[in-house]
Amino acid sequence: MVEVSMEDVWVEIGGVEVLRGVTIKVEEGASYAIVGRNGAGKTTLLRTLLGILKPSRGRVTARGRGRILDMTRTPPHKLAELGVGYVPQGRMIFPDLTALENLEVAYGGPVPGDTLEWIYTILPELKRFIDRKGMYMSGGEQQIVAVARALVRRPSLIVLDEPLEGLAPRVVKSILDALREIKASGVSILITESGTISRVRGIAENAYGLDRGEIIYSGDLDGLERDPEARRRIWGL
Numbered sequence: 001m002v003e004v005s006m007e008d009v010w011v012e013i014g015g016v017e018v019l020r021g022v023t024i025k026v027e028e029g030a031s032y033a034i035v036g037r038n039g040a041g042k043t044t045l046l047r048t049l050l051g052i053l054k055p056s057r058g059r060v061t062a063r064g065r066g067r068i069l070d071m072t073r074t075p076p077h078k079l080a081e082l083g084v085g086y087v088p089q090g091r092m093i094f095p096d097l098t099a100l101e102n103l104e105v106a107y108g109g110p111v112p113g114d115t116l117e118w119i120y121t122i123l124p125e126l127k128r129f130i131d132r133k134g135m136y137m138s139g140g141e142q143q144i145v146a147v148a149r150a151l152v153r154r155p156s157l158i159v160l161d162e163p164l165e166g167l168a169p170r171v172v173k174s175i176l177d178a179l180r181e182i183k184a185s186g187v188s189i190l191i192t193e194s195g196t197i198s199r200v201r202g203i204a205e206n207a208y209g210l211d212r213g214e215i216i217y218s219g220d221l222d223g224l225e226r227d228p229e230a231r232r233r234i235w236g237l
């Protein structure tokens, strides 16, 4: 199991403070949605949590497998070793590699047969295009590969950055089904969402509301929808 947290984190990009005093905690065994408008800082928050971006101030800590990592001074792959999978915004799969080759690159060699079988039970459609190159896949198929790639090391937490963005309703449904299946198999989920929270209901039970780089809500997911400050700042209601 793994737990990650940020404490009073500030991140500056090009002279602009994109995260301003963010404190969040992702406890082991629990799932979370980070909800905020476009440009609120969701991707920056995830990238900082994963150790890809370094904050100008604050603490980022990961605990798991008997280790404590200071993610402000640890390369991101160490977090992957602790059991954290990542599905970046925009999917970022290799276009000239097949689906299987994309998984192998992430694993660092042939993916064990039982892991591949487990992935097929979660993403049954993957089987259909496992030997197709990324460049010949639809956006939905690429997203399925991106989710599969985050599962190859059997993580205990998977972090997904707007995995439903720009997908047709049918594909949204199959990704959501897969996420419910992943959760049911004991993997925790941290997901960002810029639209309505109804899509992530059943995926995350906890939420953080993010606006202009500040956490404006922390609590259960349904409470976010009722919170006056969140309603005003996230949805303009």
Ligand SMILES: Nc1ncnc2c1ncn2[C@@H]1O[C@H](COP(=O)(O)OP(=O)(O)OP(=O)(O)O)[C@@H](O)[C@H]1O
Pocket: 013, 014, 018, 036, 037, 038, 039, 040, 041, 042, 043, 044, 045, 089, 162, 194
């Ligand atoms: N590399 C960068 N260079 C310049 N500005 C950046 C960069 N990355 C992020 N920003 C700025 O930081 C702010 C937060 O960006 P971020 O991508 O974290 O938001 P987001 O909530 O993920 O948005 P979206 O919903 O569009 O993905 C935005 O105002 C964005 O313009």
Ligand SMILES: [Mg+2]
Pocket: 042, 043, 044, 089, 161, 162
């Ligand atoms: Mg983003």
